Amino acid sequence: MYAVLDIETTGGQFNEEGITEIAIYRFDGNQVVDQFISLVNPEMEIQPFVVKLTGINNAMLRLAPKFYEIAKRIIEITDNCVIVAHNAEFDYRVLRNEFRRLGYEYSRNTLCTVELSQKLLPDMPSYSLGKLVRSLGIPIADRHRASGDAMATEKLFELLLSKDKEKTILTSMIKSDIKTGISPKFLDIADTLPSTVGIYYIHNQEGQIIFIGKSKNIKKKVMQHFTSNSPIFKKIQQETYTVTFEKTGTELIALLKEAEEIHTNKPKYNKVSKKSVFPYSIYIKTNIEGYLYLSVEKTDGRKRNIMAFTSPNEAKKFLYKIFHGQSELPYVDFIYEKKSTKITADNFFANFTQTREEFNAKLLELLVPFDIDKDQVLILDKGRKVDEKSAVALEKGKLNGYCFYNLNHQINAPERIAANLTPILFNRNNRNIILNYLNKKTGYKLIHY
Template identity: 75%
Template sequence: MPSRQTDHVYAILDIETTGGQYNEEGITEIAIYKFDGNQVVDQFISLVNPEIQIQPFVVKLTGINNAMLRLAPKFYEIAKRIIEITEDCVVIAHNAEFDYRVIRNEFRRLGYDFKRQTLCTVELSQKLIPNMNSYSLGKLVRSLGIPITDRHRASGDALATLKLFELLLSKDHGKTIMQSMIKSDLKTGLHPKFLDITDTLPSSAGIYYIHNEKGEIIFISKSKNIKKQILEHFTSESSISKKIQQETYTVTFEKTGNELIALLKENEEVAINKPKYNKTTKKRIFPYSLYLKNNLNGYLFLSIEKTDGRKRNTMAFTSLNEAHKFIDKIINNTGIQIFTVFINEKKSKKVTSENFSESWQESCNEYNEKLLELLSVYDIDTDNLIISDKGRKIEEKSAVILEQGKLKGYCFYDLNFRINSPQRIDANLIPICFDRNNRNIILNYLNKKTGYKLIRF
């Protein structure tokens, strides 16, 4: 992905077969990509001599014919390699029941009982991406904008399945996939130590989940550096950290590429999963906001006040100091004078900075237009908006999507594919429920961060 979702390793697998009667099929080609959640760490691709004839319709479909396979290795010659590359892996396939059955039959003929935990991307897609027209691999990935080459060849189909599985893991808000795998690990007696856990963690932005021995999530947080943050948890002497240390069985995580998606996911997934060690607080994260108001003469002015959830704000701040820096930034970047008032924390609402000048030179309309233009770069309410930012890898971008100020969700997309159609956006979208805090997270991020691009559509 490279969003490493768990400490599991996956074997993304696809086979082509001869066709024929049930349980009598032979394998003609196999591709396996060993994926550690971060990158492909090993791969095996090979034609296979099935020692039986290929059905004519299969030859037309795959382009693999009997002549091509005469000098290819027989299954027994590659069996050891398949065992090695899939060892301690969860086998992922599109229609996993078929691929797994055919491979197990081949091993049975050799007198070997091949057993692996499996996950099927057809079943996961039906659950996590409902209402698609088709769940066949080719039609599904094309509708999602996932690149696919060499269709009906093992390598091309396996790579497309890998891309699809990345998307499915991102859409699994309830983390049922991860938790079921952790419970499976418990049965095999795997008990990772803290050093083992931290060795596998990335030093990049994302969200992480700390699990107890039952697989339950006991703590969720985001970080710009997951590995560094987890190390702090494991070395901290605070009472809450000590409790977490005592109950930690493993840590899973998801790379997000940038901090905005990590912040949004943390906000939602804490609410969904309610981990026991995430503090619930009534204190607002963004206690101050900027509101755009008119004075008696019709001039717009910026009013920095305590955040009022009943009113739509133009910017959100974690402190008054942050608000002052925002105003200074606008003035310094433009060189024009801006009417601003700061209302202090007392109920008297005393004006603590300059009032409007009676000798203001510009007309009301001219001034108001200039001010609105200055603030337009932070406007998330007027148009449909994509906040494009860094993805989880070099060839990828992320997109946070808003419609008329309402957050819909986010997705990742290949740089070779433009996010230019509502259907493609909807199919790839990982939904996030919109709430007031998410709006403030986005506004604050646009103020404090750089490197993103706003695309209005």
Template identity: 50%
Template structure:
């Protein structure tokens, strides 16, 4: 077993929009470092000021540094066949995966997090931040918050963790995950024929019946998980599955919609036939006696018109707080300030005074309507355009008068600009609460290529 122990410094900024400014990787064979690579990287974007202060890396230093695509091949070589190890591995792996995605390369690695391992193997430490943890363990750390210094310290920390791991759980978990050791020939052949791409997959028994439907960003990886898992349902599926068919979808929104629709249609044995509703709360609105539009989080109720839905109350609360801040709305009219008088945002000049009638309902409601127009697709006619199944193709989700009609794929713009052609390429689907929630939730959390607003009745 070999490991690629790494550290990455980034520009900071919005989630999944960060760029790498420095990377260091040490190839470790369990006893010694056998290869190493370190480089500054030109991120081709600005660096957040607090990051400059933290790392000391500024744009001037990176002007002549190689861009990511120039070091990508070396990164692939030094990590080939190795498990990625990092302090907060989810972060480093996400940054690397995102950079390779921008190059159109599928970078998939098993990961180990030294934060999680240290908490398990060295409990009761005062802190598990890299700096404080290695200091507590007597590991020298030079150039803190620089990739090479932090990666070197992580190598020494990992050596200690391997020694501490008397049950050999670190090694055993990867031996267990190796499909060549765990999966019988039949299942290996099934996996071999599937893509490492996003889509929906269908498991069949020997009669050809669909026994399970799932979706994944990486079908091959997800099937490997199914076929190596030892939980009761997975073991039962492994015994009876004889084939897997799949449909690539190009993006996760289409995969989510198709999976939800197909499970309701086929009711496969190993899916929960009556899958629990994925949303429990919704955002509603009402006009009070003074004429102000109020926003309100409430329990999901099909009898009430919802602006959007949420999986849980905390998600609803966080999103409504963001909405209030983004659109300069009143906390009291958003249900966050129940006492009489002005809300907290008014005191810090982030509310125009609707809570104490300083702002007229007409002015206040204009901003609420701006939010409703952007956030909700109720009564709207629109197309959601995103990536398709190959580089020349696009996917389209059709919304008519606020109702989800279905999705399709196209290669040429005239296909979606012509109502009759659009109708013919769309795969009709039910406009149920699950599909509405999937679309609303996805658009809140993810960027799509574009949203096209249509004229009313344009696709009738």
């Protein structure tokens, strides 16, 4: 659990500042579950430059509560939380000083979004909150007011969590929990998990990730692991300390992230199969008469396929789908298991009335809804929330990464897409995952821009 906060102060000498406004958003890693926003009477004058910067003046604070009147609420909303702030050292220091004046030792673990951004977003022109979120396309209102800055920090932190491939943020959280002696049982763990699509991480007591999985229903899948009698999951059950998760909005992002994060984190109970998950593919070929045709063959990583399948039967279903259920497919070869089956009449082209160019153009047109080899391609789909969409970005058939964006904001500018993307290393299996997903799923939108 996180407490994303921002504090406005009076300014002045080091360790003598007073708080003029505070905003705290309690964030469970997926959504804000509680919030506290208040002006604060600092019982001291505000520096003129601060008044000009924030718009908060002495008159506004005369009737505001003093810090001791809101101290209990701050303790409650940040209980069992890691403090997250942009320049956390400053906000945490000011907050602790206020509690010390009351004779109370306030202590929380902290995360700084400046430091995290420098690590996870290394090429940004500036790491000041305003410039950083604007360059990322994150909306910010009421700049230099606690509520606006804290909400922008929360949105930034969500993005950083998605970019944290090595899960250093989550791992540090687990270690923090161990210090406080929290030891949840399996049912307690399951109660914290969502019944939505995403990635889940099973940790041992040292915070290490011992297993990574993906599911359309995280809670259901993890419960299956906890009740499994297989030798591997019996071992996992013995070592499980807690489970963290990341919602992905779509199964496509979950599939892509699972493959990469297993490669990055190398959990000891994940077994990586050397066999191809998609052993069959479709390739475009040209016959001796110059007509294009589709060839279903064993997947060859050296050649660029236009669709990938788990079985020959899956390939047949795809072809009948794109040719609108025709009993005769316009020249298709099935080559697998050391034999070739040509699905067409021998005199198909002899009786064909269109020119070769017209036929070839028509065949290519049927494949446009699945074409990921254009210069710039986005696969738009559902997001993690109702007001959010996801985008998987490719360039000339190469996977660049994914991002999430608010429905109120366009994301067709290349520089904005690049700034928001969480990169995923490209490999042949990723291409096949994407192609197979486009064949099997509906509801997405594939656009070329």
